[in-house]
Amino acid sequence: MVVKELTVSQFRNLERARVEFSPGINILSGANAQGKTNLLEALYVCCTGRSHRTHRDAELIRYGEKEAVISVQVEHQDGIHLIDLGLSSQGRKRVRINHSPARRLGELMGHLNGVLFSPEDLYLVKEGPAWRRRFVDITLSQIKPPYFYVLQQYQQALAQRNALLKTILREGKGAETLPVWEAQLAALGARLMAERQAFTGILSQRVTAIHGELTQGRESLTLRYATLSESREPAELEQALLQALERGRERDLRAGTTLTGPHRDDLILSLGGRDVRSYGSQGQQRTSVLSLKLAELAIMTDMTREAPILLLDDVFSELDTSRRRMLERSIGGVQTLITCVDGERMLMDGSRSVRFMRMEAGRVLPGA
Ligand SMILES: Nc1ncnc2c1ncn2[C@@H]1O[C@H](COP(=O)(O)OP(=O)(O)O)[C@@H](O)[C@H]1O
Ligand SMILES: [Mg+2]
Structure with a gap:
């Protein structure tokens, strides 16, 4: 375009x-x-x-x-x-x-x-998981508009469960409504996880190829989506998330917020098997971001033609x-x-x- x-x-x-x-x-x-x-x-x-x-x-x-x-x-x-x-x-x-x-x-x-590459993108490899989730969410939302709607609905359901957790903590009532939000979160969250899982697989292949070229084959950069289940089956993911939410209720009530789910996931970048965030040099981190951006560009072109x-x-x-x-x-x-x-x-x-x-x-x- x-x-x-x-x-x-x-x-x-x-x-x-x-x-x-x-x-x-x-x-x-x-x-x-x-x-x-x-x-x-x-x-x-x-x-x-x-x-x-x-x-x-x-x-x-x-x-x-x-x-x-x-x-x-x-x-x-x-x-x-x-x-x-x-x-x-x-x-x-x-x-x-x-x-x-x-x-x-x-x-x-x-x-x-659009694919944007700015100096702040170094945060993608240096900072916390929120930056990497945002990268995946923005890319997927552009490639697959339905993803954006699911993401919005998930965020709304998450806000509802979090508000309810605080109400229960404060007023000691409302616990009977928790399962309703948990069922919604599990259904919506599983769709996000499945899409991200599939996307990360494609992205990782691209990133490895591009990074290999950028470093004349000296470095191997790989990506892994870290979430609560390795499964790619939406039904299994939904089950895993639902169980994790139920098991985490007491802990979440104490924290006043939901501590499990795709809003906590990460994308792990590794160079030769080591986490780039902790072990990569400044130069390696810069090149990794460039590889990530070029891979994003290639995938968007492929998937939207x-x-x-x-x-x-x-x-x-x-x-x-x-x-x-x-x-x-x-x-x-x-x-x-x-x-x-x-x-x-x-x-x-x-x-x-x-x-x-x-x-x-x-x-x-x-x-x-
Ligand atoms: N809402 C705004 N209204 C008017 N000026 C703004 C607003 N937000 C930022 N600016 C001005 O925009 C300028 C920065 O523009 P920017 O595009 O970041 O510069 P650069 O050319 O360095 O990329 C600053 O002078 C700032 O004061
Ligand atoms: Mg500027």
Whole structure:
């Protein structure tokens, strides 16, 4: 898929901007704090329904304004898809797809798929499991929109059980309703676990191949989804989760929260059998993230039969020559937006159309 045009108004420091993109590589340069990441963030919000930097829409709206609007024209194999997103400081996001109002945020999924690679992605290998779960959830939600709905329902059921645990603790009543939420959590959670399990299997193969190439065969990176059961059978997973919830009741009551389930799972990255998080060097961790992102890109392309867009925020210029080459090779047919401080220094192989733009105080200008 290819973004033809993006229009934003009152989004962060972008009062009003209209950008036409090249189907190849787009390089947006500019000094710090000019709005480069803001522009990229506007596209990312259209991909996933939320910012990678904040979950509060109010932060995305230009200071002093009430509403921000993002509109994107995306060219697919089956024609143009129009996304209109209205963000308000109070209330929910307003979504329109091809001019028709969407009832649920999930209807946004799939109209613009994106892979984002930013400096914070190092947290994927360095920090706790929440970062890796988010990576899996965001990727799967874009590839399989139904996954997003199951995830939302699971999170609602989880919030209900947690609220109930606190009520029981405080008021000593309500325990008879616990099984209702546990049955729901088990059914929904099992679907998440099965999807993640299958996805991790495919991802691991891709990651191993890509990482092998990046390191000239010196390192073997593998992935494993760590959850409470190794089973891939939804019915078995549901049973395992239900039992774990029942067994954990006393403990959860004391904690006032649910301590078992897919919201606690992890994705373990290992290099030669050792956990990258604990044992990987800085360089190995960086390369592992790049492998993960390139694998995500390849899988999204395979599973949706259309390449997503690639958003590279301040990372391209940080890569060494061999990793840059590898990245350039991998993004052959992929529309890419690169942000950097000095656009003129971005050397490309010359075979693809490159569009240079500059960001100055929230205004997009032509040229490097
Ligand atoms: N809601 C907002 N309204 C107006 N300006 C904002 C808002 N949020 C962030 N900014 C401004 O955006 C700028 C940072 O933009 P950013 O895209 O992160 O810069 P960079 O070009 O370094 O990537 C800062 O000057 C910040 O004050
Ligand atoms: Mg930035």
